[in-house]
Amino acid sequence: MSKSVKVIGITMGDPSGVGxxxxxxxFKKGRFASSxxxxxxxxxxxxxDIPVPVIDIPxxxxxxxxxxxxxxxxxxxxxxxxxxxxxAPLSKEAVSHYQKDFRGHTEYLARAFGVKxxxxxxxxxxxxxxLVTRHVPLKNVPALMTRxxxxxxxxxxxxxxxxxxxxxxxxxxxxxxxxxxxxxxLLGHEDLRVIGPAIRSAxxxxxxxxxxxxxxxxxxxxxSPHGSFDGIVAMYHDQGLAPVKSMYFKELVNFTAGLPxxxxxxxxxxxxxxxxxxxxxxxxxxxxxxxxxxxx
Numbered sequence: 001m002s003k004s005v006k007v008i009g010i011t012m013g014d015p016s017g018v019g020x021x022x023x024x025x026x027f028k029k030g031r032f033a034s035s036x037x038x039x040x041x042x043x044x045x046x047x048x049d050i051p052v053p054v055i056d057i058p059x060x061x062x063x064x065x066x067x068x069x070x071x072x073x074x075x076x077x078x079x080x081x082x083x084x085x086x087x088a089p090l091s092k093e094a095v096s097h098y099q100k101d102f103r104g105h106t107e108y109l110a111r112a113f114g115v116k117x118x119x120x121x122x123x124x125x126x127x128x129x130x131l132v133t134r135h136v137p138l139k140n141v142p143a144l145m146t147r148x149x150x151x152x153x154x155x156x157x158x159x160x161x162x163x164x165x166x167x168x169x170x171x172x173x174x175x176x177x178x179x180x181x182x183x184x185x186l187l188g189h190e191d192l193r194v195i196g197p198a199i200r201s202a203x204x205x206x207x208x209x210x211x212x213x214x215x216x217x218x219x220x221x222x223x224s225p226h227g228s229f230d231g232i233v234a235m236y237h238d239q240g241l242a243p244v245k246s247m248y249f250k251e252l253v254n255f256t257a258g259l260p261x262x263x264x265x266x267x268x269x270x271x272x273x274x275x276x277x278x279x280x281x282x283x284x285x286x287x288x289x290x291x292x293x294x295x296x
Contacts, residue, residue: 005037006083006296008289009076011069012042013088016062017270018280020046023088025282026289027052033293039082042069063094070105074112077261084262084296085109086288089270092135103135106256109263118258119156122241122267123291124248128165129232129240130157130257141236142190145177150198150233157231158207160257164295170230173218174199174211177235181212195235209233219243241267250283253291262296264288 013019023040027050032038040047043065044056057072059065070090076082087105095102102108110118121130132153133144154172161170175181176195178188185192195212202209215234234240244252245267256263266284274280 005035006293007037007039007081008084008086008292008296009073009082010038010040010086010289011073011088012040012046012057012065013069014062014066014090014094014270015043015046015059016275017089017091017272018268018275019088019090019270021275021278021280022266022282022285023047024050025280026285029282030286030289032289036293036296038289039076041073041076061094061097063091063097066090067095067098067102070108074109078113084292085264086285086292087263087265088285089266089268091270105263105265106134109256109259113260115258115260117152117156118256119153121157121160121255121257122244123253123255124244124251124287126251127232127244127248128157128161128230129234129244131234131237131240133236135237138236138238142177145190145194145235147194147198147201150174150195150235151201153233154198154202154207154209155205156257157233158202158209161231164257164262165230167230169208171228172202172207172209173213173229173232174209175215175218175232175234175239176212179214179216181214215239219247250281251287252284253288255291255295262292264292264295 038052040052040054042057044054047054057069073085106120119130120134132149133141157172161167176191182188182191191212199209252267254265254267266288
């Protein structure tokens with residue numbers, strides 16, 4: 001039996017960045033579902049001016065504070081206290097001083113919950129896009145982009161659209177890796193030898209996947225506010241995120257597909273260059289909180 005009120009935990013992220021500011025602005029400017037309750041996980045002194053309970057996290061450095069906030073959030077989810085997480089941005093470099101193999105929220109949470117199949121998905125009212133490879137050097141992408149990796153991302157996109165977004169028969173577009181999706185092998189063989197077979201395997205499993213589409217024209221020719229695809233699978237970080245962040249930055253949310261609970265975050269970083277100046281835009285944080293409320 002599900003709880004009538006869902007508890008959304010929100011981590012402070014890096015306390016020296018804009019995370020605390022956009023959280024405060026979100027609760028001053030945003031309106032959220034009455035069926036949700038909220039708890040902030042971070043330094044109490046940073047959130048004195050908003051009427052939201054805070055689990056105080058003492059720390060000595062920003063990296064330590066960000067990691068301890070995340071560790072407490074994981075414990076709260078595992079203990080059934082919190083139903084969903086919204087994570088404010090942190091510095092991977094700062095956290096790595098306390099956990100050497102730290103690569104980001106996505107990988108950390110997947111490991112904490114024993115999840116092997118997971119993806120970064122970026123969601124707005126007009127687009128849902130996931131990545132086969134995440135925070136890796138571009139030169140490593142072709143080796144990591146195996147048939148299994150591509151098929152797993154297609155299948156997880158299909159599963160997530162059905163389970164979380166309640167789309168009965170989703171259509172999934174798959175982008176090519178090379179210019180013009182390889183131009184029949186002239187500009188690279190991965191589209192023919194890796195992506196194409198993965199798409200056919202997905203189709204054999206009953207998934208309505210299509211592609212590979214040339215990435216340079218896809219977002220012009222195929223995507224619209226009422227586009228014909230419910231989800232898009234991109235091969236690497238900037239291929240997928242450069243166009244959608246350009247078009248939908250303020251409404252875009254990072255969602256982790258594959259976790260046993262809902263986790264969202266804004267799509268911007270800690271923005272140290274404007275931190276403390278009161279000018280950070282809270283739109284993506286507001287969207288992240290709203291999506292967590294809707295999906296949990």
